[in-house]
Amino acid sequence: MSILTLENVSKHFGKVRAAENVSIDIREGEVFGFIGPNGAGKSTTIRMIIGALKETSGTIYFKGEDIKKSRRYIENISYVPGDVNLWPNLTGMEVINFFMKMRGFKDVEMRDALIEKFRLDARKKCKTYSKGNRQKVALISALLSDADLLIFDEPTTGLDPLMERVFHQEILAARDAGKSVLLSSHILSEVEKLADRIAIIREGKIIETGKLADLSHITRIEYILSSEDDLSFLEGKSYAHDFRTEGGNTHLMVDNDKVADFMSDISSKRITYLVTEPPKLEDIFMRYYEDKS
Amino acid sequence: MTHFRLLAKQVRFRVIMWLIILCGMSVGFAPVFDDLYSTEEELRSIEATLDNPAMVALIGPLPDAAYTTAVSFSHQMLLFMALLHGIFGILIANSVGRKAEDDGLTEYLISGGVSKRTLYVNQVMLGVLINLIAFVINYAGLSLLGLESFNNEGNLLYSAGLALFGMLFYMLTLFFGALLSSADLTFGITLSILVIMFLYRAVTDVADMAYSVISPYNWLTRMYPYAENDFTWLLPFLLVAVFALAGWFLFSRRDLGGAYLKGRGDRRTRNIGSYPGLALRNMRTMIISWLAGMFVIGLTYGSIFGDLEEMISGNEMLSAAVEAGAIDDPVMFFINMILIITTVITAIPAVMIIGRVLREENTARLEVVDSGTLESRFSRTLVLVTHWILSLLVALIGMVLTTLGMHLASMNVDDIGVTLGDYMLASLNYFTAIAAAVGIGVLLLGLSNGLFKLIWLYVGYMFFVAYLGNLVELPEMLHMATPFHYLENVTVNEMDWVAAGGVFIAAVVLFAAGLFLYRKRDLG
Numbered sequence: 001m002s003i004l005t006l007e008n009v010s011k012h013f014g015k016v017r018a019a020e021n022v023s024i025d026i027r028e029g030e031v032f033g034f035i036g037p038n039g040a041g042k043s044t045t046i047r048m049i050i051g052a053l054k055e056t057s058g059t060i061y062f063k064g065e066d067i068k069k070s071r072r073y074i075e076n077i078s079y080v081p082g083d084v085n086l087w088p089n090l091t092g093m094e095v096i097n098f099f100m101k102m103r104g105f106k107d108v109e110m111r112d113a114l115i116e117k118f119r120l121d122a123r124k125k126c127k128t129y130s131k132g133n134r135q136k137v138a139l140i141s142a143l144l145s146d147a148d149l150l151i152f153d154e155p156t157t158g159l160d161p162l163m164e165r166v167f168h169q170e171i172l173a174a175r176d177a178g179k180s181v182l183l184s185s186h187i188l189s190e191v192e193k194l195a196d197r198i199a200i201i202r203e204g205k206i207i208e209t210g211k212l213a214d215l216s217h218i219t220r221i222e223y224i225l226s227s228e229d230d231l232s233f234l235e236g237k238s239y240a241h242d243f244r245t246e247g248g249n250t251h252l253m254v255d256n257d258k259v260a261d262f263m264s265d266i267s268s269k270r271i272t273y274l275v276t277e278p279p280k281l282e283d284i285f286m287r288y289y290e291d292k293s
Numbered sequence: 294m295t296h297f298r299l300l301a302k303q304v305r306f307r308v309i310m311w312l313i314i315l316c317g318m319s320v321g322f323a324p325v326f327d328d329l330y331s332t333e334e335e336l337r338s339i340e341a342t343l344d345n346p347a348m349v350a351l352i353g354p355l356p357d358a359a360y361t362t363a364v365s366f367s368h369q370m371l372l373f374m375a376l377l378h379g380i381f382g383i384l385i386a387n388s389v390g391r392k393a394e395d396d397g398l399t400e401y402l403i404s405g406g407v408s409k410r411t412l413y414v415n416q417v418m419l420g421v422l423i424n425l426i427a428f429v430i431n432y433a434g435l436s437l438l439g440l441e442s443f444n445n446e447g448n449l450l451y452s453a454g455l456a457l458f459g460m461l462f463y464m465l466t467l468f469f470g471a472l473l474s475s476a477d478l479t480f481g482i483t484l485s486i487l488v489i490m491f492l493y494r495a496v497t498d499v500a501d502m503a504y505s506v507i508s509p510y511n512w513l514t515r516m517y518p519y520a521e522n523d524f525t526w527l528l529p530f531l532l533v534a535v536f537a538l539a540g541w542f543l544f545s546r547r548d549l550g551g552a553y554l555k556g557r558g559d560r561r562t563r564n565i566g567s568y569p570g571l572a573l574r575n576m577r578t579m580i581i582s583w584l585a586g587m588f589v590i591g592l593t594y595g596s597i598f599g600d601l602e603e604m605i606s607g608n609e610m611l612s613a614a615v616e617a618g619a620i621d622d623p624v625m626f627f628i629n630m631i632l633i634i635t636t637v638i639t640a641i642p643a644v645m646i647i648g649r650v651l652r653e654e655n656t657a658r659l660e661v662v663d664s665g666t667l668e669s670r671f672s673r674t675l676v677l678v679t680h681w682i683l684s685l686l687v688a689l690i691g692m693v694l695t696t697l698g699m700h701l702a703s704m705n706v707d708d709i710g711v712t713l714g715d716y717m718l719a720s721l722n723y724f725t726a727i728a729a730a731v732g733i734g735v736l737l738l739g740l741s742n743g744l745f746k747l748i749w750l751y752v753g754y755m756f757f758v759a760y761l762g763n764l765v766e767l768p769e770m771l772h773m774a775t776p777f778h779y780l781e782n783v784t785v786n787e788m789d790w791v792a793a794g795g796v797f798i799a800a801v802v803l804f805a806a807g808l809f810l811y812r813k814r815d816l817g
Contacts, residue, residue: 052660052816071668078665085656087575093562101566102666123562138661147665 001028002064003149003180004049009058011044018044020204021058026149026182031175033195034184037285041204042184043082046153050079078147082154084138088127092120092137099141107144114140117166131158143170150174151182156190168194189278200284207288219284220253222277229269237265249273253283296407297415300389308423311381315427319374319455320434326366327440335600336360342599343368347701350495351592353510354502358520363442367451367518372491372510375458378427379487382463383480385423389416391470391479400549413544417537420463428456447519450527454513457530461509462487464536471543474552568671569679576649580687583642587691590638591698594631598703601627622785628711629782630760632696636723637756639691640730644748646684647734650676651745654817673812681735681804688727692720711784719783725796726776730755732803739810742817
């Protein structure tokens with residue numbers, strides 16, 4: 001069952017095509033990753049979903065219902081933008097309470113638990129908060145909600161690694177409680193950790209959708225190895241890319257679907273050091289464009 | 294570079310701007326007074342106008358001595374200028390003192406080998422220096438003007454009084470900066486003292502000036518520059534040294550960034566449960582300051598109503614219009630013109646309140662709150678309606694306070710013939726013009742975020758046509774584009790309820806159209 005469906009949704013600002021025929025489908029109870037570099041159209045798409053922007057063409061359905069029919073659908077979506085602005089003269093607690101009132105959400109214990117988990121000093125005025133603290137206030141406010149769909153736009157920029165983990169736990173907890181999550185990010189590893197399915201957007205267009213595992217044909221992993229034997233023969237292999245030696249180590253990118261070939265080729269060598277780097281978003285794009293040409 | 298030069302460089306630009314404004318006002322207004330109140334008759338007339346409780350509260354008690362031009366200058370200017378010199382002192386002291394400490398600059402300096410003593414002494418010296426410069430400019434300026442009745446002792450007292458007043462609040466700010474835990478708190482407390490002292494003496498000056506003596510403003514009053522020239526009232530300003538020393542005592546004995554009194558960390562969490570509540574909280578200070586300002590503007594205009602006849606006969610354009618028969622009753626005509634001017638001024642806060650919708654939109658707070666909240670508790674409609682109603686309320690109350698101020702300040706002037714009821718009718722009448730401007734603002738805001746700015750051009754245009762249109766022949770078309778064209782000139786003529794109602798209905802229609810568009814358009 002789909003909770004949110006975008007059907008050929010486009011948004012043009014004059015000549016700029018911020019989003020072009022975007023079609024995605026988010027199912028109930030899943031975490032959907034929305035990846036793309038900055039300026040790819042992620043925020044534009046999200047702002048159409050929450051009704052801040054009107055789509056130039058196409059249709060958005062929430063639980064099967066065209067959102068143009070009723071504004072009430074928005075009551076079921078909780079949203080945190082990438083750049084959080086709060087009212088400078090209110091304290092964090094006052095902002096959180098205000099959001100709860102606006103949402104008709106009354107669970108004070110959950111509020112206090114979240115404030116504790118995120119280690120937020122909620123008594124301070126928002127104007128004294130750093131970007132990370134403002135983000136915490138917005139994340140806590142968004143989680144304190146009965147909404148069925150949570151939308152986070154670049155949620156972890158500004159959070160330290162510890163708080164990032166807390167946030168990830170909360171996302172998974174929300175999913176386990178049956179909620180759906182749309183998580184936009186330009187950090188592939190974050191989305192990989194959490195998302196059940198992803199969509200990749202670039203220059204306003206969706207270029208891939210599906211499970212990350214299914215997308216392995218377009219991902220590459222970087223291997224860093226060293227050996228007492230000569231590894232230079234790898235440079236000629238069809239699955240190897242960006243081969244280089246650096247500080248005594250051999251670096252190369254290997255197509256994910258050819259890992260077995262790679263492994264059997266090096267199995268006879270005495271490998272003394274092996275490290276893998278997870279795929280980066282840029283690599284996916286590189287690979288994508290190589291395939292196109 | 295020595296630390297003192299670093300400090301001076303840091304505030305150089307701000308200090309120069311302040312000195313230009315402060316000394317420019319004192320030295321610049323002296324010739325204006327000389328021009329306005331030169332004859333015995335003019336002086337008697339202004340003295341009579343200022344001799345009422347409202348004006349005493351606003352500018353201070355009348356001196357016992359003969360009311361010369363110079364006495365009039367110091368009487369009307371001194372306390373108001375003191376308020377400004379006080380703000381100057383507070384701002385500069387806070388920025389080199391507690392603000393620099395909060396920002397960690399002081400720590401750099403200490404780690405760079407500057408001792409705490411040098412640091413504090415230089416802060417004090419800076420305060421002495423900038424106020425000394427203010428004294429020299431004012432004293433030299435007033436002396437060089439060489440105006441009649443501006444005697445040397447008077448110039449000296451006027452300039453020294455203001456400089457010492459500025460210095461007092463400078464040292465007070467250093468003192469509180471050492472005592473309290475943040476620059477924000479220090480600014481809040483010292484500014485409150487500055488304002489409360491002014492308000493306190495406003496009350497006691499009217500009731501019994503003996504009680505006023507607690508307020509530093511009253512020390513200035515009691516000097517009576519140009520009249521009694523009482524130098525003994527410079528003595529209480531020795532407090533400058535007391536606060537400077539007490540500040541050092543506190544600063545030298547505490548850690549950097551520390552405090553003796555902390556702000557209420559566990560302040561009570563206010564419960565803001567609705568958008569109107571939030572909007573009111575965010576705009577409270579702005580609204581109250583504007584309303585207070587409107588009342589003062591009313592008092593100020595009202596205080597000149599006694600001199601209107603002379604002023605009009607001195608104005609060629611106006612007296613020509615009277616002779617040509619275009620104006621029946623010049624006083625009434627002038628009061629009406631002032632009403633139109635104050636209407637346009639009152640339109641400023643009203644339009645600002647509407648403009649604040651855009652602040653919610655541009656910071657994306659609007660869309661964040663909108664998603665996930667119940668439509669009945671938060672929506673674009675609710676936001677716009679909230680600001681619209683607040684804006685109209687401020688416009689109406691602003692008009693009432695302005696005209697009330699005019700009425701209070703001109704009660705003692707005979708044969709003006711405008712009753713309080715007339716003023717209230719005029720307020721209601723011209724309120725509809727503000728509502729129309731606000732309506733146009735909402736329409737622009739509904740069309741697009743960027744177009745809203747044009748409303749300020751329209752407000753300027755309203756002012757231009759209403760003000761000039763009375764004096765020079767302007768094409769009918771220009772008049773028709775402002776609401777004043779349709780409204781009756783209340784106080785000159787009877788109120789035209791149909792016209793006022795019509796303008797108000799047009800204002801509501803403009804608002805409704807703007808709302809309709811705003812609900813549908815893209816945000817930010």
